[in-house]
Amino acid sequence: MDKDAAINVLGGDLExxxxxxxxxxxxxxxxxxxxADQGSHTVCAVMTAEFLAYSKxxxxxxxxxxxxxxxxxxxxxxxxxxxxxxxxxxxxxxCAPKVHLAATHQRALDIVPLHVxxxxxx
Numbered sequence: 496m497d498k499d500a501a502i503n504v505l506g507g508d509l510e511x512x513x514x515x516x517x518x519x520x521x522x523x524x525x526x527x528x529x530x531a532d533q534g535s536h537t538v539c540a541v542m543t544a545e546f547l548a549y550s551k552x553x554x555x556x557x558x559x560x561x562x563x564x565x566x567x568x569x570x571x572x573x574x575x576x577x578x579x580x581x582x583x584x585x586x587x588x589x590c591a592p593k594v595h596l597a598a599t600h601q602r603a604l605d606i607v608p609l610h611v612x613x614x615x616x617x
Contacts, residue, residue, distance in 0.1 A: 518574065
């Protein structure tokens with residue numbers, strides 16, 4: 496599957512988001528994407544307790560370990576390639592996590608305005 500060009504929201508090369516935990520649609524540590532990535536896992540977010548609780552509340556539990564998927568669960572401080580739509584939803588609800596702009600894929604801009612990402616820059 497061909498990845499979209501690895502360009503960040505600032506127009507530069509897409510930087511690493513996290514290898515511990517290993518994140519990304521392609522599980523390559525980067526918030527790369529492609530047409531098959533229906534969730535647009537493009538926002539490199541820094542998890543907070545508030546956001547993890549919110550995400551669980553709205554039906555996406557990112558904090559509970561799921562060993563069957565080799566997933567230890569996320570904790571505050573972890574970086575994760577978050578779905579752009581979920582980030583925007585959390586922003587609208589007042590509990591968006593911080594964002595690493597240089598590691599956030601430009602395709603996030605299809606869903607989240609740049610000024611919103613910049614408001615939450617880490």
